[in-house]
Amino acid sequence: MERTFVMIKPDGVQRGLVGEIIQRLEKKGFTLVGLKMMAVSRQLAEEHYAVHRERPFFQGLVEFIVSAPVVATVWEGEGVVASARKLIGATNPLTAEPGTIRGDYSISIGRNLIHGSDAIETAEREIKLWFKDEELTPWEPAQKSWLCE
Ligand code: UDP
Numbered sequence: 001m002e003r004t005f006v007m008i009k010p011d012g013v014q015r016g017l018v019g020e021i022i023q024r025l026e027k028k029g030f031t032l033v034g035l036k037m038m039a040v041s042r043q044l045a046e047e048h049y050a051v052h053r054e055r056p057f058f059q060g061l062v063e064f065i066v067s068a069p070v071v072a073t074v075w076e077g078e079g080v081v082a083s084a085r086k087l088i089g090a091t092n093p094l095t096a097e098p099g100t101i102r103g104d105y106s107i108s109i110g111r112n113l114i115h116g117s118d119a120i121e122t123a124e125r126e127i128k129l130w131f132k133d134e135e136l137t138p139w140e141p142a143q144k145s146w147l148c149e
């Protein structure tokens with residue numbers, strides 16, 4: 001089953017949006033199989049954003065991610081990687097569509113509340129990076145037959 005990694009960034013936690021963000025993914029019909037609040041080490045933040053290492057915003061981004069707790073989550077469902085990205089919205093909150101998380105609740109690219117894996121392979125890498133196998137709990141939602149044919 002397809003999985004994605006979603007992190008509520010420090011601004012999402014500080015602004016009290018953890019419940020709202022989780023609720024949007026839950027209500028859509030995806031299954032939460034991993035959830036933890038954590039202080040992120042510099043090493044983990046740098047590894048997570050390694051693809052952006054050479055970009056001018058990298059140091060500031062890492063500083064931000066380690067500055068306060070985040071909530072790391074793993075979600076399961078058919079098409080969850082691309083769908084979660086749609087629910088999250090465009091990277092720049094000012095161009096993110098209303099109705100998306102970033103579009104509804106943020107105004108600045110450096111404070112855009114949430115991270116979501118951008119492809120299935122990225123999701124696999126990120127889930128391995130953030131969660132031990134035993135921290136993930138697959139389960140069968142009772143409403144499954146009402147969600148999917
Ligand atoms: N970012 C930034 N300034 C930029 C571009 C990106 O601060 O000019 C931050 C922003 O928080 C973004 C993260 O770096 O969410 C990762 O960038 P990416 O292009 O991967 O966007 P995402 O996948 O999060 O939409």
Ligand code: MG
Pocket residue numbers: 118
């Ligand atoms: Mg990205």
